[in-house]
Amino acid sequence: MQTPPLLTDRPALLRNRDRATEFFLHEEVRAEVQERLIEVNRTFTAPGIVTGFPGFWADLGPTVADDDLLSLTPAAHDLIIHALCLHWANDPVGQLVQCRHALQPDGLFIAFLFGGETLHELRSCLAAAEVEVSGGLSPRVLPMGEIRELGGLLQRAGFALPVADSFRKTVRYRDAWHLMHDLRLMGEGNALAGRLRHPTRRAVFARAAELYQTEYSDPEGRIPATFEVICLTGWAPSDSQPKPLRPGSAAQRLADALNTAEMPLPPDLRKG
Template identity: 80%
Template sequence: MQTPPILTDRPALLRNRDRATEFFLHDEAFAEVQERLIEVNRTFTSPAVVTGFPKLWSGIGTPFPDDDLLSLPPGAHDLVIHALCLHWANDPVGQLVQCRHALRTDGLFLALMFGGQTLFELRACLAEAEAEVSGGLSPRVLPMGEIRDLGGLLQRAGFALPVADSFTKTVRYRDALHLMRDLRLMGEGNALSARLRRPTRRAVLLRAAEIYQAQYADNEGRIPATFEIICLTGWAPADSQPKPLKPGSAAQRLADVLNAAEMPLPRGPAKG
């Protein structure tokens, strides 16, 4: 088996989280999870939450750290929530597989994670500023997944009835320096293994702030910061779950259901 690359410096990530004091995005995610569980309309008796912030999520289930090897006991839970930390996983598919193994038959898996559109404004401005000031680029942002790819990961991990959707939250800041400060306070500072091991030059940060202001500021001079949160839903397979019909097994023709006239397909150009 091929070993996945080590993207995240785990000790650095834990240090960042220890210094975190702002959790409004986790509050958003927590509320989203509650709404989705209400829609499921099922009582869960042994929920588990994989999280980097156990105090924030303990009210919804038993917290487990998001280590590479999860401590979830196999087959012990009817609900597993992966709470806004899957984007830091070195092996996202491995995390999903471990969560599936922790579920009982017909148990529910729900993950919220940052998607590929997250902070696209800041990423573009930092890249432009660093190339201009330093003549190169350094790793600053995780390679976050796109929704069209993440749904496929659920299938690879063996979940039934997989669904991927997303919502976006836009937060406005006075300037890019305040945004970067807020990211550190959220515990979402740079913890990439390949990151620079020295502070970023102030000239790069100031130039990035100038570019951000020039390209994105509104009429009041405030800048937007986009956070895309992708929601992944899947179920541990069970015989009672609906199965896709076999091709040709429909009892009615689609034209009859829609009360529509059937049009014959063209046979192609006549041969001379």
């Protein structure tokens, strides 16, 4: 079987992260983690955190790098947080499976990653500018999944009670140059394995900045940058978890539970 090409240039990603100094999106995710754990109403005593920025997350629990092979001990954790780095995984399902095996039965898994609407403004302007200036397209922005397909990854990885939801944060910048500079400070610069290995013509970025300003700027001249963060939640399977009832085994009619009158189906909609 042919091995699929790698998505991420791991050494380039690590170099980008080493230069990172801006963590406001990780702060947003950290706040989301806290809120969601409060809702779970359970005390976790053996957490593990998968992250590309251990210095930011280390005070919440032991951290491991988001390598292709995670340094997680099987059945050692009652909580695993995958902290805003799954979008860089060469094998996201493999990462999820490794996390599930590292959880104790009925352990909780929470992952945050960028979704498909992230930086849609910048992506469209860069693509249009590159076609106009260079006559072609090159890999510049990480391909990011949609919420429905990402939720399906949890089921493929064997998690019970899978849930996928998302939130958006819109950040306004002075111009596209300011945004691209901020992305480098976040450690989220281009680390695609298929990226160009020579400098891009400045005219491409200049034209993209012009298009961004024309298409998206607000009355004050600032431009919006959308960040969609998807949260994947699942549980390691356990016999103690609720199971769906067999069809026909309900002990109470739905109409009784809702305190409403049950209306018979019209003849043309009845089976048989």
